[in-house]
Amino acid sequence: NQQMSPWVKAETEKLNQLLLRCRMQITRIQTFILPVLEFSNNLMKILILGLGGYLLLKQQLTLGEITAFLSYSVLLALPLMQLGRVATIYQRGMVSIESVQTILNAEIPQQDVAYLSKPEVNGLKGRTLSVRNLNFSYKGDDRLILNNISFDIPAGKKVGVLGSIGAGKTTLVNCLNHHLDVPAGSIFLGDKDVTTFARKDLRRYIKTVTQDPYLFSATVEENISFGSGDAETANAQVDEVLELSQLAGDVSRFEKGDQTLVGEKGIMLSGGQKQRLSIARALLKPSDLIIMDDVLSAVDYETERKILQGLFVRVKKQSALVVSHRVSALEYMDEIIVFKEGKLIAKGSHEALLKTCPYYYETWQLQQNETEAEAC
Ligand SMILES: Nc1ncnc2c1ncn2[C@@H]1O[C@H](COP(=O)(O)OP(=O)(O)OP(=O)(O)O)[C@@H](O)[C@H]1O
Ligand SMILES: [Mg+2]
Missing domain, CATH: 3.40.50.300 (P-loop containing nucleotide triphosphate hydrolases)
Known part of the structure; x- marks a missing residue:
């Protein structure tokens, strides 16, 4: 808006740039973390089957034990991933609380x-x-x-x-x-x-x-x-x-x-x-x-x-x-x-x-x- 005062314009621009930087950082982390999580989940299954098969051949593990191990690992993977999501929600909540605190703690002019x-x-x-x-x-x-x-x-x-x-x-x-x-x-x-x-x-x-x-x-x-x-x-x-x-x-x-x-x-x-x-x-x-x-x-x-x-x-x-x-x-x-x-x-x-x-x-x-x- 052409009528905006230069001070308002500069402040808005500064905040917009900060928002852009934070958004880009979040996107970068998300695009990296999500595939890594997916990949490690599958890698774990391959490892269990590979190592388990080897130990089965050496008769150190039974088929039943490997199957149980696999089922437990699948059961555990999802809650572990969700724990990450809980951490994000918690952090967002804390930021909102901070915003409210800023207003509540604002100093009243003399x-x-x-x-x-x-x-x-x-x-x-x-x-x-x-x-x-x-x-x-x-x-x-x-x-x-x-x-x-x-x-x-x-x-x-x-x-x-x-x-x-x-x-x-x-x-x-x-x-x-x-x-x-x-x-x-x-x-x-x-x-x-x-x-x-x-x-x-x-x-x-x-x-x-x-x-x-x-x-x-x-x-x-x-x-x-x-x-x-x-x-x-x-x-x-x-x-x-x-x-x-x-x-x-x-x-x-x-x-x-x-x-x-x-x-x-x-x-x-x-x-x-x-x-x-x-x-x-x-x-x-x-x-x-x-x-x-x-x-x-x-x-x-x-x-x-x-x-x-x-x-x-x-x-x-x-x-x-x-x-x-x-x-x-x-x-x-x-x-x-x-x-x-x-x-x-x-x-x-x-x-x-x-x-x-x-x-x-x-x-x-x-x-x-x-x-x-x-x-x-
Ligand atoms: N918050 C602000 N920061 C900087 N400049 C402002 C701000 N508010 C208004 N102005 C500027 O002050 C001038 C007068 O605006 P103001 O809103 O007082 O006009 P107005 O007579 O009420 O107009 P209207 O009939 O459209 O309501 C305008 O040139 C406007 O660009
Ligand atoms: Mg007016």
């Missing part, structure tokens, strides 16, 4: 154990999330993906982010929820720099619906209520959030309704259904700030409008950051920030941007034509 006290966590409520002169580039890549970005998301405000493909929208989202390591002094929650306290505490405040949602191999209902703590209250609200995320119609057509299994990573669902299921999951227990990263791309304009209405009903008091490359998804936001190649080029309401930002106006007009075409 900052991630700096948990806030309960009053401090409660104090985060109703605070403004501010971005101050944020610059960001990926490891091993000099390109500035985010270039001097500043804006605020005050409590209860609905903010939209418009930008074309590859403009840096997902990168911004991953900086806001501190998924990526951001430079100190660039993102604040109230007066607290997000790099000074545990990510776990920040996640109580921010909930993100990603562009590429992860669904578990479970039922629709379980996928929605997953992680919401109190299972009973959660299940009672599943129907409501299915309705708000415009998925209720689809689910009612499934043979088993919300008890339908969605398969590994949601393989049984369409792209749009997966997106709406992840929206339903986020709406179940909305946090102070809900971020939706381009999650309306696979639905039509009419459904998009209804989902946004549902979102506004459910998160009236909370803030929302809706990322999209479609103006129609952002029209009703309190404020929209416009992105172009990692730079924030304009911000304001829909009406204001139509007048002041030519890029916004052109995008809007192009998409107006699309909407009309869809309506036809």
